Amino acid sequence: MPRTRxxxxxxxxxxxxxxxxxxxxxxxxxxxxxxxxxxxxxxAEHKSNRLGTEANDRFVKSGIxxxxxxxxxxx
Numbered sequence: 001m002p003r004t005r006x007x008x009x010x011x012x013x014x015x016x017x018x019x020x021x022x023x024x025x026x027x028x029x030x031x032x033x034x035x036x037x038x039x040x041x042x043x044a045e046h047k048s049n050r051l052g053t054e055a056n057d058r059f060v061k062s063g064i065x066x067x068x069x070x071x072x073x074x075x
Contacts, residue, residue: 019031019034019035022034022037022038026038026041
């Protein structure tokens with residue numbers, strides 16, 4: 001997890017059991033660390049999804065022809 005020097009003090013009402021479960025799943029020492037790691041994971045997942053969508057769009061626009069050699073694709 002990259003350390004951030006720019007921090008903001010925020011107040012949230014969160015489910016303590018969810019924080020505890022996230023803390024254990026992410027092997028975080030503190031609640032703040034667990035939330036930071038969870039946010040990092042969400043941001044990384046969003047980037048991965050965006051890149052996958054962009055690659056798929058480029059593939060579709062390329063006009064490549066896909067042959068159904070096994071006859072399993074729907075018409």
